[in-house]
Amino acid sequence: MFDFKSAKPEDVRKKLNEIIQKSSGHLTLSSRALNDVEDAIFPEEDILAIGEGLYNHDMWLILVTDRRVLLLCRGLFFGLKSKTIRLDDIKSIQSAPGRIMTNLTIQEGTVNLVIENVHNLSAQFIENKINLLMKGKKLGVAVSAIPENEHLAALAGLVKKREKREIDDDEFDRQKAELMRQYLES
Numbered sequence: 001m002f003d004f005k006s007a008k009p010e011d012v013r014k015k016l017n018e019i020i021q022k023s024s025g026h027l028t029l030s031s032r033a034l035n036d037v038e039d040a041i042f043p044e045e046d047i048l049a050i051g052e053g054l055y056n057h058d059m060w061l062i063l064v065t066d067r068r069v070l071l072l073c074r075g076l077f078f079g080l081k082s083k084t085i086r087l088d089d090i091k092s093i094q095s096a097p098g099r100i101m102t103n104l105t106i107q108e109g110t111v112n113l114v115i116e117n118v119h120n121l122s123a124q125f126i127e128n129k130i131n132l133l134m135k136g137k138k139l140g141v142a143v144s145a146i147p148e149n150e151h152l153a154a155l156a157g158l159v160k161k162r163e164k165r166e167i168d169d170d171e172f173d174r175q176k177a178e179l180m181r182q183y184l185e186s
Contacts, residue, residue: 001066004041012038016050023049024121029061033074037063040070040082049129051122053104053115055083062104062115062122064129069106071115085113087137093130095123097169099162106130124155131183154179 002015013034020027027050029037040063041047049064055071058081063070069090073081091107095118104115104123118126155176162172 001044001046003044004038004047005043009034016047019047020050023051023125024119026119026122027052033061036072037061040072041065042067048133049122049126051104051118051126053118053123055113055115060115062118062126064126064133066133069130083113087130087133090130090134093127095120095127097173120159121156124159128155131180 004012004015007015016029016034016037020029037047046066047063048066049062051062052059052074053062054060059074060083061072061074063072068087069085071083071085075081085106085108089108091109093104093106096103096105098120100120101117102120102123104118104126106113106115158167158172158175158179161167162169167175
């Protein structure tokens with residue numbers, strides 16, 4: 001696990017950029033934003049996915065850690081507004097079909113939190129990480145103990161097929177649901 005609190009700033013920047021690339025690569029963080037991300041993370045908390053989207057009419061950074069989902073407002077005063085969703089409070093997560101941008105819906109208790117205009121690949125990566133965390137919690141194992149690569153590769157392949165219009169949205173949804181079913185059963 002990478003220690004964001006005690007690492008050198010250049011190592012933190014490198015690690016965050018690696019996570020961004022895994023999450024889809026469609027995000028840039030300013031030095032100020034990097035500092036705010038570091039400040040928002042608890043000691044020994046690991047960031048697993050990063051994305052961004054619109055929530056309550058503002059642009060927000062989405063951080064998925066091994067403990068929670070953290071939203072940091074990217075407005076005028078980055079990170080001044082934040083929202084934390086504990087993993088135990090997440091009932092479900094899903095991304096709505098979209099060509100390039102999509103909506104990410106996190107069911108927190110009885111409330112649906114909708115983050116709009118999330119890049120498709122980021123949303124699917126975030127959705128996958130949160131589902132892994134929820135599955136791991138249910139099984140009592142760490143996320144790192146759950147295999148994920150084959151499912152991510154298959155999901156990324158589906159997205160590319162849809163973007164190239166080799167399959168339509170209905171077929172994408174059907175195949176994605178089948179992949180998720182297989183993943184949750186494995």
